[in-house]
Amino acid sequence: MDEKLKIKISIADRVYPLTVDPAQEEGLRSASKKIDLMIKQFEENYAVRDKQDVLAMCALQFASQVEQKHIDNAINGEETIERIKNLNVLLDQHLNN
Secondary structure (H helix, E strand, O other), rough: OOOOEEEEEOOOEEEEEEOHHHHHHHHHHHHHHHHHHHHHHHHHHOOOOHHHHHHHHHHHHHHHHHHHHHHHHHHHHHHHHHHHHHHHHHHHHHHHH
């Protein structure tokens, strides 16, 4: 039986009660800390009007990182497939000789 945890996560000086699987707790707490750190950096480095602007900038930052990883993985996946095809050709040539 999977027991759920009731935790409180603080983001941008607001507390959010959540019910989560125990396996998710560490990731959520880590993400919360990263968001708060990013908020602090944006507030220190840019003229922002309110928390909503800072949170929008954080969302954009995190979303762009995820998208870039998808793009990088797609490119790396294509390169890996090409290498495997080349290895298969070499193996076929070697086995046929």
